[in-house]
Amino acid sequence: MRLSGAAIIVECLKEQGVDTVFGYPGGAILPLYDALLAAPILHVLTAHEQGAAHAADGYARASGKVGVCIATSGPGATNLVTGLAAAFMDSVPVVAITGQVPTSLLGRDAFQEVDITGITMPITKHNFIVKDVKRLAEILRYAFKIASSGRPGPVLVDVPRDVQTAHAEFTPAVPSEESNAPVPAAQAQALAQAAAAISQAERPLIVVGGGAVTAGASREIRTLAEKCRIPVVSTLMGLGAFPASHELFLGMTGMHGSKPANNAVHAADVIIAVGSRFSDRVTGDRQRYTQGKILIHIDVDPAEIHKNVDTHLGLVGNTPAIIAELAAACKAKNLAGWQAMLEKWRNEASFVYREDTLNAPWIMRHIAAQTADGSYVYVTDVGQHQMWAAQHLAIEAPRTWLTSGGLGAMGFGLPAAVGAQFGVPDKRVIHFAGDGGFKMTGAELYTAANHDLPIISIIINNNCLGMIRQLQHVFFDRRYTACALKPVDFTAFAGAFGIKAMVASSPDEFAQAFALALKTTGPVVIVANIATDDLVTPMTVPGTGVNQFVSIP
Amino acid sequence: MKHVLSALVQDQPGVLVRVAGMFTRRGFNIESLAVGRTHIDGYSRMTVVVSGDHSVVEQVIKQLRKILEVVSVQLLSDSPSVTRGMALLKVNAGERRSEVLKLAEVFRANVVDISEPTVTLEITGDDEKIRAFTELMAPFGIAEMVSTGQIGLKRGSATIYQFRECGYYEQNVL
Numbered sequence: 001m002r003l004s005g006a007a008i009i010v011e012c013l014k015e016q017g018v019d020t021v022f023g024y025p026g027g028a029i030l031p032l033y034d035a036l037l038a039a040p041i042l043h044v045l046t047a048h049e050q051g052a053a054h055a056a057d058g059y060a061r062a063s064g065k066v067g068v069c070i071a072t073s074g075p076g077a078t079n080l081v082t083g084l085a086a087a088f089m090d091s092v093p094v095v096a097i098t099g100q101v102p103t104s105l106l107g108r109d110a111f112q113e114v115d116i117t118g119i120t121m122p123i124t125k126h127n128f129i130v131k132d133v134k135r136l137a138e139i140l141r142y143a144f145k146i147a148s149s150g151r152p153g154p155v156l157v158d159v160p161r162d163v164q165t166a167h168a169e170f171t172p173a174v175p176s177e178e179s180n181a182p183v184p185a186a187q188a189q190a191l192a193q194a195a196a197a198i199s200q201a202e203r204p205l206i207v208v209g210g211g212a213v214t215a216g217a218s219r220e221i222r223t224l225a226e227k228c229r230i231p232v233v234s235t236l237m238g239l240g241a242f243p244a245s246h247e248l249f250l251g252m253t254g255m256h257g258s259k260p261a262n263n264a265v266h267a268a269d270v271i272i273a274v275g276s277r278f279s280d281r282v283t284g285d286r287q288r289y290t291q292g293k294i295l296i297h298i299d300v301d302p303a304e305i306h307k308n309v310d311t312h313l314g315l316v317g318n319t320p321a322i323i324a325e326l327a328a329a330c331k332a333k334n335l336a337g338w339q340a341m342l343e344k345w346r347n348e349a350s351f352v353y354r355e356d357t358l359n360a361p362w363i364m365r366h367i368a369a370q371t372a373d374g375s376y377v378y379v380t381d382v383g384q385h386q387m388w389a390a391q392h393l394a395i396e397a398p399r400t401w402l403t404s405g406g407l408g409a410m411g412f413g414l415p416a417a418v419g420a421q422f423g424v425p426d427k428r429v430i431h432f433a434g435d436g437g438f439k440m441t442g443a444e445l446y447t448a449a450n451h452d453l454p455i456i457s458i459i460i461n462n463n464c465l466g467m468i469r470q471l472q473h474v475f476f477d478r479r480y481t482a483c484a485l486k487p488v489d490f491t492a493f494a495g496a497f498g499i500k501a502m503v504a505s506s507p508d509e510f511a512q513a514f515a516l517a518l519k520t521t522g523p524v525v526i527v528a529n530i531a532t533d534d535l536v537t538p539m540t541v542p543g544t545g546v547n548q549f550v551s552i553p
Numbered sequence: 554m555k556h557v558l559s560a561l562v563q564d565q566p567g568v569l570v571r572v573a574g575m576f577t578r579r580g581f582n583i584e585s586l587a588v589g590r591t592h593i594d595g596y597s598r599m600t601v602v603v604s605g606d607h608s609v610v611e612q613v614i615k616q617l618r619k620i621l622e623v624v625s626v627q628l629l630s631d632s633p634s635v636t637r638g639m640a641l642l643k644v645n646a647g648e649r650r651s652e653v654l655k656l657a658e659v660f661r662a663n664v665v666d667i668s669e670p671t672v673t674l675e676i677t678g679d680d681e682k683i684r685a686f687t688e689l690m691a692p693f694g695i696a697e698m699v700s701t702g703q704i705g706l707k708r709g710s711a712t713i714y715q716f717r718e719c720g721y722y723e724q725n726v727l
Binding site: 117118121122126129146301302303305306307 | 566567570571574578608611612615616618619621
């Protein structure tokens with residue numbers, strides 16, 4: 001059949017099983033919006049294009065499907081940039097479709113023209129500008145394949161306005177299923193060496209990263225850990241890949257990792273890292289990180305092996321299959337000495353939850369307890385509350401913890417929560433933000449209200465940019481600058497969108513507010529007032545050893 | 554240490570920017586980069602000279618392979634290979650023209666243009682030969698100079714096509 005470019009885009013979206021897209025219209029993308037009108041695809045109009053990009057990202061993280069966002073040329077496209085970068089850093093499959101000025105005007109600095117493929121080259125897995133409508137379907141199908149295969153990532157497809165209105169022959173096609181590639185035979189030797197190293201290890205440790213969640217390797221990791229009694233730590237991105245309540249779980253590792261987890265990383269003689277790219281926030285000093293230990297690195301991306309740390313054995317490819325083979329080949333060993341060490345660190349680090357005043361660790365633990373029996377997805381923004389949530393929420397299942405780890409983009413939380421709520425409508429999204437981050441993209445309450453999304457937004461309100469203040473407190477001799485925030489009436493703000501908001505200033509008030517929030521069916525905001533000077537502990541100094549904790553003055 | 558890499562790439566718009574951008578972004582040091590067409594339509598070949606230790610080169614190769622248009626990457630400098638570059642030098646020969654021409658002959662440089670005060674020479678060879686010739690010409694006064702990046706092939710019957718891991722563009726998806 002002969003279709004317009006815009007209709008071809010819609011057909012390709014349908015082919016890929018896309019049910020929801022997030023976007024914001026503009027002149028150069030109007031032909032596509034016209035074609036979307038009759039399509040069985042829900043278009044979610046966000047308050048800002050950045051919201052659309054983060055929403056597509058949150059949708060993808062929560063559901064495992066490809067998230068789609070649409071924006072117009074020029075400012076619409078540039079507003080996607082932070083969202084695409086966040087998805088790129090955390091390897092999230094997103095397809096962004098942008099309008100562009102007609103091909104006849106390209107390069108002439110036309111109204112709302114920007115070179116968005118040039119701008120997004122370093123923050124997308126790949127990008128395209130489609131100059132011939134005959135290639136549009138092929139490129140879109142390819143974009144979805146690139147976004148979702150191997151190590152996922154965002155792909156941008158820039159479509160000039162005249163390509164959307166031009167016509168071409170369209171032949172429907174069924175997307176091919178990803179085949180689960182077997183472990184290459186070439187790796188048999190490395191696999192045997194890895195299994196031998198794990199079997200002989202005195203102090204083995206598994207580090208799970210975001211790739212473990214993406215690859216769906218939870219079951220295999222658990223089999224390996226339980227068979228050989230190997231303790232497990234998680235990076236910020238890996239939370240949920242291994243259940244926090246499991247007796248072998250030691251907590252999060254990294255700059256704000258728990259003492260047992262970071263000490264274990266330091267003391268381990270064999271580390272099995274699954275889908276971690278060894279970010280500087282995870283390793284501290286990269287040289288020291290691997291000293292005196294064997295590092296076995298399992299990842300889908302060969303370029304991650306040896307990129308940041310010296311790996312002794314790199315296993316590349318289908319992560320669950322590799323771990324399953326490792327688990328089958330490894331022999332359990334008596335690790336009583338190691339377990340005694342871990343137990344000692346655990347006991348030393350037992351956290352005392354203060355109940356005299358409202359504080360974030362208590363809030364996180366309270367919410368974890370109140371939501372333990374249900375289906376919830378926890379989405380955070382960036383900053384102190386993010387670390388408190390990571391430390392105290394006790395995430396049990398993969399894809400229920402969504403956070404901007406790599407980019408650390410403030411403003412990610414609320415729009416990502418909106419996207420996640422569309423991606424997994426049978427689960428309820430609980431969103432956390434600081435007062436700073438909430439002010440960045442809080443206007444997406446508009447989107448939540450429009451669709452009556454049952455998101456519970458918790459604003460950890462300390463009237464400051466808490467993480468900035470904390471860094472100035474520790475590393476700049478308490479010279480606080482540009483971090484104090486004047487109080488904002490967030491209840492009035494939520495009210496402007498017709499959203500119910502409650503304020504809590506004590507644990508009792510919070511417990512009441514949260515119980516009420518759980519009973520509501522639409523969006524609800526809780527402003528939790530905490531002290532300005534609360535700090536996230538423990539904390540290591542960036543660039544030092546993972547076990548070098550700061551003593552905070 | 555210097556390494557010579559050869560990459561077979563799909564001749565798509567922007568492929569040069571993508572490759573060059575990757576090098577800058579990741580802080581790899583490129584000494585030279587040469588791009589040109591091959592005997593097969595739709596493919597270009599890039600020769601990149603990078604400096605760094607072995608782990609740097611390994612990472613460069615892996616990062617190159619992640620770029621979708623890159624079909625195949627071959628390390629030329631790990632086994633016998635031929636590399637060549639070309640330079641054009643406009644020398645202020647003046648009254649010493651015969652001296653310049655004699656030296657050019659020794660280096661098998663061709664004269665491509667002569668004017669009253671200058672001689673323009675074309676020299677082909679590996680990096681060292683071009684550098685040596687440039688140093689010899691310097692005392693005469695080099696008015697201007699331009700050079701290409703190095704290009705290279707493996708010796709013997711081996712080709713970059715035998716290193717292809719993927720049949721075509723569409724499958725080269727990491």
